[in-house]
Amino acid sequence: GQNIDQPTEMTATEGAIVQINCTYQTSGFNGLFWYQQHAGEAPTFLSYNVLDGLEEKGRFSSFLSRSKGYSYLLLKELQMKDSASYLCAVSDGDYKLSFGAGTTVTVRA
Amino acid sequence: GAVVSQHPSWVICKSGTSVKIECRSLDFQATTMFWYRQFPKQSLMLMATSNEGSKATYEQGVEKDKFLINHASLTLSTLTVTSAHPEDSSFYICSARLAEGVYEQYFGPGTRLTVT
Numbered sequence: 074g075q076n077i078d079q080p081t082e083m084t085a086t087e088g089a090i091v092q093i094n095c096t097y098q099t100s101g102f103n104g105l106f107w108y109q110q111h112a113g114e115a116p117t118f119l120s121y122n123v124l125d126g127l128e129e130k131g132r133f134s135s136f137l138s139r140s141k142g143y144s145y146l147l148l149k150e151l152q153m154k155d156s157a158s159y160l161c162a163v164s165d166g167d168y169k170l171s172f173g174a175g176t177t178v179t180v181r182a
Numbered sequence: 183g184a185v186v187s188q189h190p191s192w193v194i195c196k197s198g199t200s201v202k203i204e205c206r207s208l209d210f211q212a213t214t215m216f217w218y219r220q221f222p223k224q225s226l227m228l229m230a231t232s233n234e235g236s237k238a239t240y241e242q243g244v245e246k247d248k249f250l251i252n253h254a255s256l257t258l259s260t261l262t263v264t265s266a267h268p269e270d271s272s273f274y275i276c277s278a279r280l281a282e283g284v285y286e287q288y289f290g291p292g293t294r295l296t297v298t
Contacts, residue, residue: 104285106285106286108289115275115289115290115292116226117289118286160225160226164285167231168214168231168285169216170216170277170287171228172225172226172227174224175225
């Protein structure tokens with residue numbers, strides 16, 4: 074099985090930086106995904122890490138350490154539209170995704 | 183590219199009736215599709231994995247006779263909630279995997295089911 078933990082809520086100011094941590098314990102591992110989900114909508118893909126290190130994509134970056142079972146999503150230059158739930162998900166050997174409970178990020182002016 | 187659609191986007195039905203939800207991959211063929219359920223303020227829970235031309239694989243605790251899944255073609259999977267009850271009210275989301283060896287899943291917009 075999979076055990077995926079991430080903080081429940083985070084609040085930050087517009088223009089600031091927020092880091093969302095995710096730790097996992099899995100029976101198999103074929104990569105870690107970060108998705109963004111606005112209320113009442115389906116998740117949208119943000120990033121995929123399968124090797125250790127940092128992947129940067131515009132204002133969003135994702136880091137993975139497989140030996141530590143740890144990942145983080147870094148959101149820079151926060152905008153109001155970034156207020157959403159951020160889901161950490163791990164892919165096992167059967168292509169299935171197991172999701173964490175999600176971190177609700179609130180951006181304040 | 184990699185667009186997944188769902189129909190309907192929302193549905194209200196009476197207790198005891200059945201509801202069918204369609205999931206389509208619009209611009210690619212999806213060998214595997216997945217069905218998730220999400221209750222308010224909770225994360226996505228995988229219900230079943232649907233492979234074209236074969237029986238769906240259900241996760242533990244999901245009743246296969248209640249949630250019927252059919253994957254008739256490489257672009258269409260359907261989920262039928264049979265004899266729906268108010269506790270089945272939820273947000274149902276499907277996803278599709280692009281190809282063999284690709285782990286990323288593309289999600290549909292979801293279907294909000296309300297059973298009265």
